[in-house]
Amino acid sequence: MKAVVFKGERKVEVEDVEDARIASATDVLVRISSSGICGSDLHMYEGRTPVEKGTVFGHENMGVVEAIGDAVQQIQVGDRVVLPFNIACGSCFNCARGYTNACLVLNPDSAGAGYGYSGMGPHRGGQAELLRVPFGDVNCLKLPGEPGDNLEDDFLLLSDIFPTGYHAAELAGVGPGSTVAIFGAGPVGLLAAHSSLIRGAAEVYVVDDIPERLQRVKKAGAIPIDFSKGSPVEQIRDRRLANPLVRGAMRRGEEKMSGVMCGIDAVGYQARREDERDRENPAQVLEWLAGIVNPTGKAGLIGVYFPEDPGGVDANAKEGHITLPLGRFWEKGIEIGMGQCPVKKYNLFLRDLIIAGRARPSFIVSHRLPLVDAPVAYDKFDRRVEGFTKVILKPMERPGARA
Numbered sequence: 001m002k003a004v005v006f007k008g009e010r011k012v013e014v015e016d017v018e019d020a021r022i023a024s025a026t027d028v029l030v031r032i033s034s035s036g037i038c039g040s041d042l043h044m045y046e047g048r049t050p051v052e053k054g055t056v057f058g059h060e061n062m063g064v065v066e067a068i069g070d071a072v073q074q075i076q077v078g079d080r081v082v083l084p085f086n087i088a089c090g091s092c093f094n095c096a097r098g099y100t101n102a103c104l105v106l107n108p109d110s111a112g113a114g115y116g117y118s119g120m121g122p123h124r125g126g127q128a129e130l131l132r133v134p135f136g137d138v139n140c141l142k143l144p145g146e147p148g149d150n151l152e153d154d155f156l157l158l159s160d161i162f163p164t165g166y167h168a169a170e171l172a173g174v175g176p177g178s179t180v181a182i183f184g185a186g187p188v189g190l191l192a193a194h195s196s197l198i199r200g201a202a203e204v205y206v207v208d209d210i211p212e213r214l215q216r217v218k219k220a221g222a223i224p225i226d227f228s229k230g231s232p233v234e235q236i237r238d239r240r241l242a243n244p245l246v247r248g249a250m251r252r253g254e255e256k257m258s259g260v261m262c263g264i265d266a267v268g269y270q271a272r273r274e275d276e277r278d279r280e281n282p283a284q285v286l287e288w289l290a291g292i293v294n295p296t297g298k299a300g301l302i303g304v305y306f307p308e309d310p311g312g313v314d315a316n317a318k319e320g321h322i323t324l325p326l327g328r329f330w331e332k333g334i335e336i337g338m339g340q341c342p343v344k345k346y347n348l349f350l351r352d353l354i355i356a357g358r359a360r361p362s363f364i365v366s367h368r369l370p371l372v373d374a375p376v377a378y379d380k381f382d383r384r385v386e387g388f389t390k391v392i393l394k395p396m397e398r399p400g401a402r403a
């Protein structure tokens with residue numbers, strides 16, 4: 001089968017590799033129709049996460065079941081399925097409690113397993129023609145319709161970033177009437193905005209400095225804040241206080257609550273400085289959150305922070321030691337939640353919101369390309385050129401079929 005193989009820093013190739021196959025009675029074999037390239041794939045691509053050459057990438061996968069092991073009961077050959085990026089056994093101490101992001105069985109090195117990802121176990125990725133899915137009954141979410149139909153891309157996003165964006169909103173306590181500030185208008189930030197609105201938020205601000213991404217914020221029905229034009233914390237506060245309806249509803253002392261109740265970090269350790277936007281500051285978003293989240297509010301950190309970062313800005317950052325304004329968080333009594341999304345906790349009801357037409361996460365997709373175009377897609381997505389913001393590879397399509 002053909003697959004996207006990591007060859008070294010900023011180099012992937014589409015090569016023939018050994019076919020994925022059923023190796024255990026609980027396995028399901030899936031013929032891939034769509035596989036997303038994720039911002040977190042770029043961490044490996046750029047050499048910011050140690051990863052072995054020869055790794056097959058791809059943790060955002062969907063397709064059609066080609067074969068099943070003898071012990072599989074729920075899933076049948078021919079079913080259309082989407083797979084959570086976290087691979088779960090379904091029955092260990094963590095999976096049994098719903099923390100499928102921390103499965104204790106499928107990764108010998110730590111808690112939590114995934115496809116085609118450094119440190120997440122020996123599982124090949126799905127940027128390929130075929131994918132072996134361990135514990136198929138646990139990990140396959142059944143879908144209606146057929147490959148390539150008009151919900152294909154919406155369903156694909158159930159593998160990672162739609163549930164991940166939704167989880168960020170959950171961590172930040174977003175509910176009816178909430179005020180929300182999201183840092184980062186990449187795919188996860190935009191879907192955190194989409195999710196916040198689905199959950200009934202009143203005001204959703206999304207901070208970025210790239211014009212195309214700020215345009216998509218408007219498409220999501222949220223308010224873009226351009227941090228190239230000054231402190232995003234002050235911009236959001238000023239905007240809220242300048243609104244006569246917001247100000248007119250405030251009671252005594254309430255101007256101290258002119259920030260937001262819910263803050264979301266959808267950037268992570270590769271954040272860039274407010275004052276010098278071409279330089280990194282891994283704590284920049286944490287500083288902004290400490291400024292914009294009101295006393296008694298909540299913050300969700302969904303952007304990635306790693307315990308090891310060979311490309312970190314200084315010795316501390318290289319070891320994942322990041323200085324956070326803990327004093328301000330503590331003084332305000334802000335609850336902070338963080339970590340990888342347990343996709344299986346959300347994917348079923350998010351699928352049903354898509355089926356009902358209440359969620360349309362695919363508005364974030366910028367490019368759909370055949371598998372052979374992966375090297376070009378990685379390069380352009382990495383450089384964020386030509387509007388490459390979210391790419392989905394289509395292994396069932398031949399080159400030149402669609403752009």
Ligand code: ZN
Nearest residue numbers: 038040060160
């Ligand atoms: Zn992803």
Ligand code: ZN
Nearest residue numbers: 089092095103
């Ligand atoms: Zn488990």
